[in-house]
Every structure is written in C-alpha cells, then in structure tokens.
Amino acid sequence: MPRRNSEADVVIVGMGAAGGVAALPLARAGLRVVGLEAGTWLDRRDFVPDEIRNNVRDWPFIVKKTQQERPTVRNNASQTASQVGGHPMMNAVGGTSIHYWAQSWRLNPWDFRVVSETVRRYGGSRIPAGSTVEDWPLDYDELEPFYDLVEREVGISGKAGNIRGELDRRGNPFEGPRAREYPMPPLRWTAFLEGMADSARSLGWNPFPGPAAINTEIYEGRPGCVYHGHCNKGGCHVDAKSATYVTTIPKALETGNLTVIPRAHVTTIEVDGDGRVTGANYVIGNDEYFQPAKVVLLAGYTYENVRMLLLSSSRAYPDGLSNNHGQVGRHYMSHHQGAGVSALFPFDLSSWYGLPAQGVAVDEWADDNFDHSNLPFIGGGNLWVYSDRRPIGAANMSTYGRGPNWGSAWKSFIRENADRSVSSYIQKTTLPYETNVLDLDPTAKDSLGLPVIRITASYRENELRIAAYLQDKMEQWYREAGAVEVSRGGLGNTMGVTTHAYGGTRMGDDMETNVVDRWGFSHEAGNLGVLGASVMGTSGARNPTLTAQALSWRTAQHLVDAWGEIAG
Amino acid sequence: MADDKSEKKISKISRRELLRSAGLAGAAAFLPAGVHGLAEGEGEILPDEISTATAKQASRSALPQNLTAEETEILDAMVARLIPDDEHGPGAREAGAVGYIDRELGGALSSSREAYRAGLLALDRYSEYSREARFVALTEKDQDSVLFDLQTGGATGAGAGFLGSSAAFFNMVRGHTWEATFGDPIYGGNKDFVGWDLIRYPGPRSAVSPDDQRRLEQGELEPLRRSAYD
Ligand SMILES: Cc1cc2nc3c(=O)[nH]c(=O)nc-3n(C[C@H](O)[C@H](O)[C@H](O)COP(=O)(O)OP(=O)(O)OC[C@H]3O[C@@H](n4cnc5c(N)ncnc54)[C@H](O)[C@@H]3O)c2cc1C
Numbered sequence: 044m045p046r047r048n049s050e051a052d053v054v055i056v057g058m059g060a061a062g063g064v065a066a067l068p069l070a071r072a073g074l075r076v077v078g079l080e081a082g083t084w085l086d087r088r089d090f091v092p093d094e095i096r097n098n099v100r101d102w103p104f105i106v107k108k109t110q111q112e113r114p115t116v117r118n119n120a121s122q123t124a125s126q127v128g129g130h131p132m133m134n135a136v137g138g139t140s141i142h143y144w145a146q147s148w149r150l151n152p153w154d155f156r157v158v159s160e161t162v163r164r165y166g167g168s169r170i171p172a173g174s175t176v177e178d179w180p181l182d183y184d185e186l187e188p189f190y191d192l193v194e195r196e197v198g199i200s201g202k203a204g205n206i207r208g209e210l211d212r213r214g215n216p217f218e219g220p221r222a223r224e225y226p227m228p229p230l231r232w233t234a235f236l237e238g239m240a241d242s243a244r245s246l247g248w249n250p251f252p253g254p255a256a257i258n259t260e261i262y263e264g265r266p267g268c269v270y271h272g273h274c275n276k277g278g279c280h281v282d283a284k285s286a287t288y289v290t291t292i293p294k295a296l297e298t299g300n301l302t303v304i305p306r307a308h309v310t311t312i313e314v315d316g317d318g319r320v321t322g323a324n325y326v327i328g329n330d331e332y333f334q335p336a337k338v339v340l341l342a343g344y345t346y347e348n349v350r351m352l353l354l355s356s357s358r359a360y361p362d363g364l365s366n367n368h369g370q371v372g373r374h375y376m377s378h379h380q381g382a383g384v385s386a387l388f389p390f391d392l393s394s395w396y397g398l399p400a401q402g403v404a405v406d407e408w409a410d411d412n413f414d415h416s417n418l419p420f421i422g423g424g425n426l427w428v429y430s431d432r433r434p435i436g437a438a439n440m441s442t443y444g445r446g447p448n449w450g451s452a453w454k455s456f457i458r459e460n461a462d463r464s465v466s467s468y469i470q471k472t473t474l475p476y477e478t479n480v481l482d483l484d485p486t487a488k489d490s491l492g493l494p495v496i497r498i499t500a501s502y503r504e505n506e507l508r509i510a511a512y513l514q515d516k517m518e519q520w521y522r523e524a525g526a527v528e529v530s531r532g533g534l535g536n537t538m539g540v541t542t543h544a545y546g547g548t549r550m551g552d553d554m555e556t557n558v559v560d561r562w563g564f565s566h567e568a569g570n571l572g573v574l575g576a577s578v579m580g581t582s583g584a585r586n587p588t589l590t591a592q593a594l595s596w597r598t599a600q601h602l603v604d605a606w607g608e609i610a611g
Numbered sequence: 612m613a614d615d616k617s618e619k620k621i622s623k624i625s626r627r628e629l630l631r632s633a634g635l636a637g638a639a640a641f642l643p644a645g646v647h648g649l650a651e652g653e654g655e656i657l658p659d660e661i662s663t664a665t666a667k668q669a670s671r672s673a674l675p676q677n678l679t680a681e682e683t684e685i686l687d688a689m690v691a692r693l694i695p696d697d698e699h700g701p702g703a704r705e706a707g708a709v710g711y712i713d714r715e716l717g718g719a720l721s722s723s724r725e726a727y728r729a730g731l732l733a734l735d736r737y738s739e740y741s742r743e744a745r746f747v748a749l750t751e752k753d754q755d756s757v758l759f760d761l762q763t764g765g766a767t768g769a770g771a772g773f774l775g776s777s778a779a780f781f782n783m784v785r786g787h788t789w790e791a792t793f794g795d796p797i798y799g800g801n802k803d804f805v806g807w808d809l810i811r812y813p814g815p816r817s818a819v820s821p822d823d824q825r826r827l828e829q830g831e832l833e834p835l836r837r838s839a840y841d
Contacts, residue, residue, distance in 0.1 A: 092815045092839045095794040100719060231821065234828045269818035280817065393828045395812060396819035434793040434812045449762075449785060450692065450755060454699045454809065461810035 045324060045331035051077040051302075052610070053602070054323050054336035056309045056351065059138015061574040062342030063287025064193060064592040065599040070300040072603040077334055079307040079325055081343075082106040082134030084288070085141060090278035094433040097277045102142065106134040108308060112489035114346050114496035114540050120478065124497045126487055130540050131276065132344055136303055137288025139344070139542070140588065141278045144399040145256040145285070146427075147199045148585035149190050149593075151410040152183035152219040157474075157581050160411060161421050169421055171505040174474045175374050179580055180552045180561035183219040189593035189600075191222050194254075196294070197592065198262045198285040200227035201254030215251045217406040227259045230268060230401040235392040235465075239403045239428050242524035248407045253427065255400035256285040256589075265289060274398035275431055307332070310491065311355040312339055312571070318359035319611065320571045326491070337610040338602060342574040342595070345544035346496045349481045349577060352548065352558075354493060365548075365565040370558045372482050374475035374546040376582045379502055381535045382510035384517040385466040386526035387443050392462055397430025399468070408516050409584040410472065420508040422472025425584045426517055428465060437461040443528035467517050471509045473502070473545075473582040479538065481547050500538040507534050543576070543587055550578040550594075562605075563598035570609055572598050677716040677724065678731075683709060685731045688747045690788045692754050701805040703792045711791035711800035712784075723783060730773070730780035734761065737772030797840045804836045815839040 053069055055062040058080040069076045083105050096102070109132045115124035133139045153160055158178045161169050170176065193199075203224045204214025229252035232240070243250035257274070260267045268274075268283045282289045295301040309325040313333065322335035341348045352371045353363040363371055405426040406412060415421055438457060441464065446452045479500035487495045502510075511534060518529045551557030554566035559578055565571040574595040576587040583590070602609055675683045687709045694703035716724045738746040738757050746757060758781065760766045766777035773780065791800030793810065801807060807814060813827065814835030826832040 092817070093795050093797070095790055095798060099790055099794070231824075233824060270824070271815070271817050271819060273815075391811075391828075391830075393824065395827065396816065396824065434807055434810060435790055437810055437812070438789050438793045438806070447759075449694065449758075451695050451697045451699075454694065454697060454702070457810055458699050461812070 045333045048077070048332060048334045050322075050335040050337070051075050052336065053077070053338045053340060054079060054334050055340045055342055055574075056312075056323055057081070057138065057341070057343035057347070058136050058287070058292060058303055059133075059342060059344065060140040060143070060287055060588050061138075061591045061595045062340065063137060063140065063290075063292045064197065065340060065342065065574055065595040066295040066301050067196060067291040068596055068599040068603060070295040070298040073300060074603070074606075076295070076301045077336065078136075078292075078301060078303040079309050079323060079334060080136050080303055080305050081108045081308045082136060082138075083305045085135045085137070085278060087278065087280050087282050090280045092271055092273035092277065092280070094273070094435050097142070097273060098275070098433065099435060101129050101131055102133070102276065106306065108134045112347070112350070112493075112495045114481075114498050115484045115487050116498045116537070116539050118499075118501040118537055120499055124484060124487075124499065126495075128540065131542060135288070136292060136305060137286040140256070140286040141284075141288060142276050143542075143588065144275060144586070146400050146586045147194075147197075147201070147254045147256045147589040148583075149218060149221075149254075150183065150581075150583040150585065150590050151217060151412075153410040154581045154583040155179040155182045155186075157421070164411065165415060165421070169415070171421070171474060171503060173476045173478070173503070174505075175477055175556070176474045177551055177553075177556065177580055180550060186590075186593050186597065187219065187221065189597045190589065193589060193592045193596055195226050197256055197287070197290050198227065198258055198265070199225055199254055199256055199589070200229050200259040201225040202229045202252055204251060212249055213251065215404065215406050216249055217409065217412045225254065227262055229253070230255055230257060230259055230398070231270075232401070232403070233393055233397065233430050235388075235394065236401070236403050236428070236430060239520070239524050243403065243405050243520060246520065246523055248405045248520075250403045250405055253400060253402055253404045254589075257398070257400055258283045258285065263290075268398070270396045270398065270401075272396040272398070272431075272433060274400070275433075304334075308491075309343070309351065310493065312341075312351060312364055314355065314357040314359055314364060314568065316359070318568055320364070320568050338570045338572065340572040340574055340598070341548075344575060345547055345577040346481065346540075348573055348575060349547040350483070350493075350496050353483050360567070365558055365567045365571060367567055368555055370549065370556060372480050372547050374549045374580060375479050375481050375498070375500055376473040376475050376545040377500070377538050377541040378473055378543040378582055379471050379506050379510055380468075380541065380543070381532050382514060383466055383469060383532045384514050384521070385441065385464060385530050386521040387460065387528035388463050388465070388525060389527050390463065392430070392465060394430045394432040394462060394465070397432065399429045399431045401431075402427050402429030405520070408513060418508075418512070420505045420512070422474070422505065422509055423584060424469045424471035424509055424513040426513065426520065427468040427470070428520075429468065432462065440464045441530055443530055445528075469510075469513045469517060470543075470584050470586065471506065471513060472584050473506055475546055475549075475580065476500075476503060498538065498540065502536045502538060507536065510534050543582070545576045545579045545582050545587065548573045548577040549580050551580060562601040563594060564601075564609060570611060572602065574598060675713045678713045678727065682728060682731045683713065685735055685746055686712065686727070686784070688754065689731075689734065689758065689784060692751065692758055693785060693788050694792055695751075700809055701803070703788050705802065706792040706805045707800045707802040708788045708791035711798055712787050714799055715787070720787065723787075726775075726780065726783060729775070730784070733766075733772040733774070733777070733780070735772075737761070737766045737777070740770070740772055741766075795838050795840065797838045804834075807834070807836070
C-alpha cells in the first residue's frame, strides 16, 4: 500500500519551466500546492564553466530520469522505432529552465490564427494536405496580459518593437502589440553582431536583439549576466538566468502555500468512479506514495505529459486518461532545428564569451510577415545569429572543405579559424499532421519497467520548402556581411527527440479534436489540467518556453477564478 | 537561492574577486552536497557521478590504468599524428591525451573500453597487412596514410583488420583526443594549455566586462592560463 499524504488543493507534476510558473499565482491565491518533482534541488555552486561536463557529457548529474525514458523514433508507421542519442532535458527543481538557452519569445499573432488568416489571404487550398492545424481557441491579444506578467515575474530582457501599436525599429516591428517595454534592456552585442545588424539593414531588413530570460542588470536581487561563455547547457553561477528555481518557485515558497517534494517520480494519475482525478501516485526510490489533491496539473514536458496520460488507464478511461476521444498523442510537432547554415569569416569574431541568447534576429521571413501568394508554402522562419563558442566545439568546427580535420594542415587551419565561424539558428513553422503522433512504444521500457513514448513523425513538404527558402535568406545575409564560406545542413525529414516538442494534449474548443479546453483543462476529466507546450496547436517560428509559461499562468489564474466549478 | 547579500556582493566586488569566487564555485562541485547548504532543507542530494572528482583524485602515475602497455603505445602514436607537434606548437601527445583517455576509460568513457581494445589491435593488424610493419614502426607519412584509410572506412573488413567500421573507431579516438586536448586541464589533458593556446582561446573567466570584450576584439585580452576549478 502506498503511503498517503494529506490532501492538497492542487498537485503539480513537474516543477520545471511551466510547472514552476503555475505554482506562483496558485500559492498567492492561498491554495495549498504540492509540487512533485522527479529531480533534486541544484544551486549556483553546482555550475562550473566546464565544457566536458556540461556539453560533451550532457550533464552527468544526479537524477537521470529523462535519459532512462528517452522516446523511440521512427519516420512512419511501417518502421520499427528505436532509441537513438541522448535527451538534454533536466530533472531538477527548475527543470530545463536551469540550463536552457533562455531565449524568451512571444509568438506572432499569426501563429494563433494560421487557418483563418491563410484562408483569408490566400484561400483554403493553401492549408497543406493532411495537416490537422486549427486556429487556437484564443488569440494573441488574449494571451498578451499573461506574457506581460511572466516577463516581469520571471525577469526577461529585450527591446520592444510594438508598444500598443507604436512601432520601434530597434525592436521587432513584426511582433504583436505589447502593453509596455521589457523590464530590462537586451543583452549587449559584440562588434561582430553589430556588423551582422548593419548587413541586415543594408539588405533592407530590420535586425533586433532577441529577448532572453537573462538579467542584464540587477533585477529582484539577482545580478545581471556576466558573459562567461558557458550558458549553453550550463546553469548560471551567479543566478542571472531567470530559471524558475530562482524566480517563481522561491516566490511561491515564500507564501508558505507551496511544498516541493523532490525525487518524487510520478507514475500515474488516480481516477475515481466518476472519471474525476483524485491525485498522483509517485515513488521515491523504492517507496510508494499517493498524493491526494482536488486538482492535478501535469507539467512533466510534452513526452511525459502524454505518457502519464496513456499510462493512467482506468474503468472511466480504458485507453488512457482523458483519451476517450483518441486525441492524446495527436497533433504532435517539433521545430525543424536541422537545415542550419554556417559561415566562415576572414576575421576573428571574438565569440568566446558569448551566449546563445545574445544575438541578432531578423523576422522579415517568419510567419506571414511576407507575401506567400507565389510561394509553395505557408509560414516561415526567424533568422538568429548568435555569439556562442567554447574550445572543444571550436576545435571541432567544419573545415569548409578547405582540408582534412586532423594533422598538421588542420592545425594551421584551426589556429587561424577557430574563432571565425558562426552558425545560425533558424526556427521555422511546423504544422501538425494526421500521421505525426506520439504513443507508447510496444517494447522499449524505462527503469521502472513502464513503456516509453514512441514518436512517429516526419517533416512534410511545407516544412522542407520553408527550410530551403530560409537557407537562401541566411546565405544572403552572411555573404552581405563578408563571409568567405557558407555551408548548409541537409534538409532531412526525421523528427527526432527534441527540446521543442509540441502537441499531444492540444488545446481547443472541440473535444473531438482536442484534449484540453481553452483554459488548459481536460474536456473529459474537468479537474485535470495540462501545462507546457503539449497544449500548443502551432509551433510558431521561435522557442516555446515563454508561451508555455504564459499559458501556464493563464491556466492557473483560471483555476483560481473558477475554483468552485473546477475543484468541485 | 538568490538573496540580498549575494546581490551586494556581486555588484561591489572586483573582477579579481569574482574570478576567485568562481574558483570556489568550481571547488564546491567536488564537495558532498550536504555542504551546499541547500535551501528548503533538502540535504539529500547524493551526486553519484561527478567524474571530474575522479579525474582529480586519480593518480597521475605514468603507468596506464586501463589500457595495456601495447595498446598505450599504439594509441600514443595515433594521437601524435592526429594533432602533431609541429611548427604551430605541441600536439595531442604533449597535451596528455593518452593519459586522459586511459583514465577516463575507467570512468566516464568506460563503455568505450572494448572498442579501444579491439580498434587499437585492429589498427596494428591493418598496418602490418597493408604496410608490412607495426603502426608504431611506420614513418610519419605512412602512419598518416594508414590513418587516412581508417577515417575513410578503407580499413574495414576482416582481412583488413577491422571487423567493425574503421571510420567509427577513427572518429571515436578523434573525439576523445579533442576532448582531452581542448577540454579543461582538470581532466589531465590540455597540459600547459597547449590546446587552448593553439586555438587562441583566452581561458575560462567568470565574468567578461564590456571592456574585456572590447580588448578581446582588439586582440589585447591577455590569456588566462587556468582551469575553471583553480
Ligand atoms: C539545451 C537547451 C536549450 C534550450 N533553449 C531554449 C530557449 O532558448 N528558449 C526556449 O524557449 N526554450 C528552450 N529550450 C526548451 C525549454 O527548456 C523547454 O521548452 C522548457 O523547459 C519546457 O518546460 P516544461 O516545464 O514543459 O519542461 P521542463 O522544464 O523540462 O520541466 C519538466 C519537469 O518535470 C519533471 N518531471 C518529468 N516527469 C516527471 C514525473 N513523472 N514525475 C515528477 N516530475 C517529473 C522534470 O524532472 C522537470 O523538472 C531549451 C532546451 C534545452 C535542453
């Protein structure tokens, strides 16, 4: 028999980027919140600027749950899926917000209304065949107040491009209108980034610094970024990165209403005879526990949210919790992070002490910011050139076909060029498709003997055409800036395990095609909510976390406002 | 956890002090976690694998710990060709790459132990089969051409020496040699900072001010030859 804890008002499963934000409005409203977190507490003394440890060995750290339950991958249903590579999501209080890049974008208004905007501007035939894309049940303006709240409570730096309709070309003129400026100015630019910005301007584009969950000055008692160059997959040794374990979680703990239970690995969600959830089962080592709660919020990241639902079958939900309409695991998407473009310059870029969130963005070719009438795709991508380099990575750079990658000739190449190459990050629209899905793998199991997630998915023509189009734009930009070599990654079509996984518990008004309603609560089990990018119905052309956090806050606020109705 | 004290500390102390405190931050990674004084009374973090600690405690004796003498000899000759000692400075042998790989094969790289054993012996077999001498006895030029065969997969095949792909073996050794040569010296490689000097990396710093960045851009930032753990 599992040990039974005393009942909570709300249990949050996973105290990462999304769960760690939702805890704050709930605790402030006086609800008794329990956060069950599979990982442990870490703090700034755990973070060392050591490339072998952080980047080569992918954080050989304490709890390795995500490693042990890596999804299997296959392109289509006729193949057998297999586990390949590692998975860099973190198990710790703060989750992956501890060592992520911390780019903190809002989505573009178009991302919320892809169907109606495409139909209006180009006609319905332009929605790619086989896509299950829908408009979101809310639009950008409805989410804006929550973006605004999270930008302040978490601490985001950046430059606004559109304050209540007034455009400022120092920011992104394509962004949706925002209520006010960012709480902190953007990360600084290096001379190279200034040069890239000048080149973008001479092409007639509007370069701007990207937003980051990284302080640029003292903010709420935490210092500004000190630019030590190990932010990429490193935690911050001065707490300048606004990970939830130094922002919203401690604020929620201060209310006295949040209890965080570390090392609590949740296995299933419990359901009563009426189909309402009653709490979460978890293990700490070999000990079993049950945490009863009036409301359960899942926040274990996309793959684990879907897995926990599928593993929690019951009389009321024979095919998995909240899956009586067969929607759990559907509408899966990930960003096409391959198909990059890198370049070699004839001068040092001085990138040793940069970070991936320090960069220049161009949004001219993202979303529907350009006319697609005569283009064979919808959507686009954000071009991002950033400053990030560490020694092992630098020594492993491409030689751009100029010679071998070892020996004496290589030594003279690397001596000159180690600090002269740069890669870009081009995030692109991905749409959901009927046959891109998550389910349970029939054979692969985690360390507890539970099946892992199986990804069956591939990028389609729309995604690959965007990728090729954006590579042209990126090359044009590099050449303008004086690059002597430009190299493109292949387009590929495999959708592997990713840090940007969307869908699987999509949000929408129609319960025939969506798992959660417009507030993030299950259409079937009304006191079950889902947090994270698994509720998002489109990917947008930029990283997910700020949007997932704004949605989390909104779900939590709705729970407070409609407590009687939801908690029953 | 952030607190007001740490804020004042950060804003007031000099860069030199910051560097010193980063050294402390590094050192703390070696301590059992109880001493981290973690917030919320969570004293139960038990790091089960901080391989850098193993690296530091490992004896630096010249004797190999995980490779045989024969394997060590072949590996030593191989890394000396991958990053040779030449007019651009010392190479992977001088950086201590063999010692790094040997030690880590008993730790973080233990899953590669068998691949090294099989691969190094296959390299020697291939050398004898194709160049009629042991790898270590070949001229540098012939060693390079053997390694080129390995890299391109040309040495694959039972008769040729490699049962598995020779390119996979080559890439594995190359990867670990690069880690050793360009990684933090705490792991026993990158001796005398030869790797970082080669690529003109100015060394780990816990803070880089706008002035430091400007100096870097003007080629005037003095390299800091130190480990992040110093
Ligand atoms: C290297 C890297 C760089 C990235 N850069 C960016 C970026 O620049 N911008 C951006 O927007 N996004 C970025 N991301 C993605 C970003 O980290 C995720 O979008 C975000 O962390 C997702 O939030 P989440 O709360 O859903 O998951 P997480 O933050 O991963 O949190 C999930 C938490 O749930 C816990 N958990 C999981 N399963 C269970 C269980 N069964 N029981 C109990 N607890 C459980 C986990 O231990 C974890 O703490 C990056 C990711 C990586 C790895």
